[in-house]
Amino acid sequence: MSASRYTFWVLILVVAIAGLSQGLSIPLLAVLLEQQGISSLVNGLNAAALYIGMVLISPFMEIPLRKLGYRTTIICGLVLVTIATALIPLFSHLAVWFVLRFLMGVGDSALHYSSQMWVTKISSPETRGRDLSAYGLAYGVGFSAGPLGLNLLPLGLWVPFGMLLILYAVGFFLLARMKNDYPEVIVQTEKKENKYATVLRIGWLALIPSFLYGFMETSLNGSFPVYALRTGISLEWVSIILPSFVVGSILLQMPLGTLSDRLGRKRVMTVCAIIGGIAFFLFPLSGENVWFMMLLLAIAGAAVGSFYSLGLAFAADILPASMVPTAGIIAAINFGTASILAPNVNGVLMEWWEPWTIFWLMGASLLVFAAACLAASRGTAQKQQVPLPLEK
Template sequence: MLKQQLRAISSLLSSITLIGICVGMTSTLLSLRATIEGFGTLTTGVIMSAYFIGYLFGTTRAPKDIRRVGYIRAFGGLAALAAASILIQAIWVDPIVWFVMRFLTGFAISAIFVIVESWLNTMADNKSRGTLLSIYLVLIYGGLVAGQLILGVADPAGFLAFAIVALLINLALIPILISVTVEPTTHEPKKVPIRDLLKLVPLGIVNSFIMQACYAMFYGIGPMYATYIGLSVAQVSLFMAAFIFGGMLAQAPIGLLSDRYDRRLIMAVNAGLGAFMAFILSQMTATEAWLIYLCVGLLGACILPLYSLGMAHTNDFLEKDQMVGATGAIIKVGGLGSIIGAPAVAALMQFGAVDFFFLLIMALTTVVCLYSLYRVTRRAKADDQLGASYAMLSPAQTSDELLTSLVTEHEYRAEQQQEQEDVVAQPESDATR
């Protein structure tokens, strides 16, 4: 059964791997090119935040538009929009133009993930969904790492790197457009106010805001910081790839631990170790390149799983009919953190505080560590964590959890309806005997 499902979704997996490579290349490419063009750290930070603004709009608005035109046509249009926005940034090097194009890229990419993940979830069943999602996310991580490595051999000052990204996005169209899979449908989630979540599970909200801010800092300003300390373009690519690779390796083991022990303690340990690694990195220079790769990989292993841990912890204390709305609220909070994160650290670096890059990440992860420990003293562990088991999330792609939750709600409603039908049918069955 699993082999048949993998064969059926092979086109989706091929497309999303190519998209992952493009996402991995683009943020680093633009950060390096902005440095070369002399945009300044604050301007670059604002430009990078435009991607997350667009991403937030895409995950909330795009599903409604997709239902009007269909998934395949929407995918084609969005891919064309993403490719065009990348090429325009290569042709027209201007901060305002880049801000607008970065917004459009974020919108298009987030909507593409919504399409692919909806499609993937409809092809899976309860027995195979976890395995298929794991394969899907590993491919995304692999694409992100590959994108960094490809960028290491393409000059960010030229047109070639931008052309490669646009070419790969267009190649990602082919598997989807020739697919014969029936288009999926989505369901409107029940809203849960953020203020209600703050009262019920405050750690989930705080963790989402802070960690998405940290991710935005690293992906948006990390390449610029690496350049400032003296790393070459190839070394910057390895620097970024090590962070993602470390997170990819750590996701599953940390997830298993969080399902067995109190998630808040696992979050506290991860955040504490992440703060320690950030402090170590703040003291390093380009003369210790390989040691930097090792430490930044350990940093990724510590902090990349934290968003997923926080999402799972939140769901531990919710009813099934609350999970979808709560996920949407957390996505919005995380989106705000992403929008603020890159400009905040860029503003510090603009005024000469280059060392504040990792020190600010250290401070934020320390807050998560201390607040997680505080929450342990204020509330008992959830009775059953299996109802909201840990799920890996790809970096800066919060729509993964949203789509999984949408399918969970749909299945739950279907089960409830089936139970009601069985109850109604039972007397009829007894009467016929």
């Protein structure tokens, strides 16, 4: 196995561990707070600390990445997550947990951003979609498996946290055996332009999917239970309906990535956005038919569940390699911002209009994105060979 493929598979395993960590820690802490009698509102605000950490640190992640390299930045993120995980069982105060979850968000952001950028760098243009889809698949599988760790809680408070610490140790061991690498250096020219402005000007279309995916994921996880209760669906059914979206995305994550390598990212995302938008528009028609709900969410998940990885691959296609880390920063900010906005926007929609309007909003957003893809110049499908920063 070549060094680059070994690096790729180690990163895949590490991100699966990170996904499992998030998939377990979010519901685990929610359950522990519920057992303490904490209100659902405060519980949700405490959980938001994770995303706040991600959003606030994201604009600064490119600095350590370029100075320390991919591996060192990943290790620093894993250290933060490990420390926070080890300290959580020692405290029960809300303020302390808020700080620790904030640190987990910072660590997760460093880990995911660096590993995504590393996978993007070592992947060839011919396999970039497939490789980034494998990355997204690994995270999705880990995140989906995470809640199973709740079954360890009856064995003792430390047991699920101890399992996570063991997995982190495996990650440290694998990372220690890898050689560090660095992003390509940005070559300055006489006529300067802010690198973020350059990336937004060239890759704006490729950066929209990260926002859309963050909004959809948080809407389904955070707002759908409220929608279900207001439309007479039990929480037991919610726990069965929601995974349909994840299952759908897992099933087509790799096939869509491979297809995008052959047909082009923009074309694949356009079709997927139309299918996902139609599925969300049809969702209110399901009424209380939970099987129809599961089918529609599975279709939507299959269509748009790989949007983040496809968008990042598209950005790598149309941007010079030295600017891809900057695009990753913007994508991470988009995802985190959407994750914070979604519960508030959906709350207003459900309070002032009908609960089902949250699905129409997601559907309309996807169809608008599809229209933008169709309207965009075909020239963005080819990598732009220009000096950086670019002239306006």
